[in-house]
Amino acid sequence: MRTKLLALALLLTNIIVVNAQMDDKFYYPKKDLRPIEWKNYEELKFNVETDTISALILKPATKPKATIFYFHGAGGNITYYLPLTRILAENNFQIVMIDFRGYGRSTGTPTHKNIAKDGQQFFELLLEREEIKKTPKIIYGISIGTQIATLLAKNNQDKIDGLVLEGAMASFTDIAMHATPQYREFLEKNYISPYSAKEDIKSVDNIDKLFIHSKEDKDVPYTQGKVIFDNAPGSKDFIEYTGAHLYGLKYEKEQILQKINKMTK
Numbered sequence: 424m425r426t427k428l429l430a431l432a433l434l435l436t437n438i439i440v441v442n443a444q445m446d447d448k449f450y451y452p453k454k455d456l457r458p459i460e461w462k463n464y465e466e467l468k469f470n471v472e473t474d475t476i477s478a479l480i481l482k483p484a485t486k487p488k489a490t491i492f493y494f495h496g497a498g499g500n501i502t503y504y505l506p507l508t509r510i511l512a513e514n515n516f517q518i519v520m521i522d523f524r525g526y527g528r529s530t531g532t533p534t535h536k537n538i539a540k541d542g543q544q545f546f547e548l549l550l551e552r553e554e555i556k557k558t559p560k561i562i563y564g565i566s567i568g569t570q571i572a573t574l575l576a577k578n579n580q581d582k583i584d585g586l587v588l589e590g591a592m593a594s595f596t597d598i599a600m601h602a603t604p605q606y607r608e609f610l611e612k613n614y615i616s617p618y619s620a621k622e623d624i625k626s627v628d629n630i631d632k633l634f635i636h637s638k639e640d641k642d643v644p645y646t647q648g649k650v651i652f653d654n655a656p657g658s659k660d661f662i663e664y665t666g667a668h669l670y671g672l673k674y675e676k677e678q679i680l681q682k683i684n685k686m687t688k
Contacts, residue, residue, distance in 0.1 A: 445614075446534040449567065449595060450497050452526040457502040461509060469548060471524075471541050474531035477501075478521045478545065481508060482554075487517035489559040489584065489687040492546060492575075494568030495520065496590075496669065500527030507565075510672045514680055517558065521545050535570075535595065535617045542571045543578065550582065559687040563587040565669055566643060570595065573620040573627065573651075580629045585686030587679075589635040590669050593647040594619030601644055621647075624655045631686045632659040635671040635679060642668040 459479070467478040479501050491511055495504045501520040508518045523538045524531030531537070549555055560583045564572025569591035576586040592598045595616040600607045624632075632655050636648035645663075652661050660682050664674045672679055 447532075448599075449535070450523075450525065450533040451499075452522075452533060453499045453503065454527065456500065456527060457505065459502060459505065461505070461512060468528075469545070471537075471544060472531075474524050475529060476521065476524065476541055476545065477528035478519065478549075481505075481512040481518040481520075483512050483515040483517060485515055487554075487558050488515045488684065489561055490517045490519060490555045491561045491563050491587075491683075492549070492572075493518055493520045494542070494562070494564040494572045496566035496568055502527065504565075507669070507672055510676060511563075511683075516561075516683070517554070519549055519555070538571050539574055539618060542575055546575055546579065559584040561585040561587060561683065561686055563589070564591070565589045567592060567598075569620050569651075570616075570618060573623045574618045576630065577623040577626045580627060583630055585631045585633065585683065586627060587633045587635070587683065588620065588648070588651065589671050590640060590643050591620055591634065591636065591648045591651050592643050593621040593650045597621070597647055597650075598643065601647070620651050621654055624651050627655065628657045630658070632657070633679070633682045633686075634659065634661045635664070635675070636661075637664050637666050637668065637670065639665055640668045 461481050463482040465480045469476055493508055495501060500522050512518050522529040523533045523541055525533045562572050562576050562583055569588045596610060596614050599614060600610050634648055634652045636645050638645045662675055662678055664671050666674045
């Protein structure tokens with residue numbers, strides 16, 4: 424990530440006005456698919472503009488306690504994150520995962536703006552399914568996925584019961600400044616995030632919120648997660664763990680599950 428964001432900063436310094444979002448410096452999709460090691464799952468596809476978006480539903484062995492809409496990080500594709508989501512499915516949560524444009528079987532190229540658009544369309548379509556409609560609904564974002572997760576929570580508070588943010592970035596601008604501190608001033612003035620968790624969270628007032636972050640996180644600073652937490656109104660909890668980026672469920676599984684279970688009541 425540091426190398427690619429450095430390239431972003433170097434490119435930005437060579438132009439006077441920043442019109443493009445330089446999205447390709449933030450997303451690293453993979454096309455190779457890892458085995459889906461879960462007995463009961465469903466693969467979905469839907470069309471957006473000229474592209475096809477793929478998704479996956481992991482169905483628990485018994486009646487789901489809730490449906491979790493899971494938005495993964497910048498690298499890989501949904502199959503890379505199955506070891507994490509499988510923990511949730513094993514605890515009777517129904518997990519819905521989406522590969523945005525360019526990831527896995529999805530076609531096209533990811534951008535900040537089309538991820539926001541596709542995420543809302545995907546969310547609305549899935550809400551019409553009977554097995555999802557009648558369950559509590561939780562949005563769970565990790566790493567760069569926390570940006571779309573918070574935006575969706577902000578715009579759909581009346582349709583969901585909780586929001587979980589793990590290893591959260593304050594904004595696209597903040598993570599770029601972290602990766603290339605020598606260009607901090609330039610990026611702060613010229614690179615404007617089209618949406619950001621640290622701002623959108625201020626409007627997420629009517630649902631329970633859980634924040635998970637490690638003080639040892641080398642990919643997304645702990646301070647960024649705390650900024651979002653501090654900006655959040657209403658009911659909220661913060662779980663701090665010791666370990667690498669996105670290892671919360673590995674080290675604090677029981678505590679995290681307890682907080683998520685509370686959201687379904």
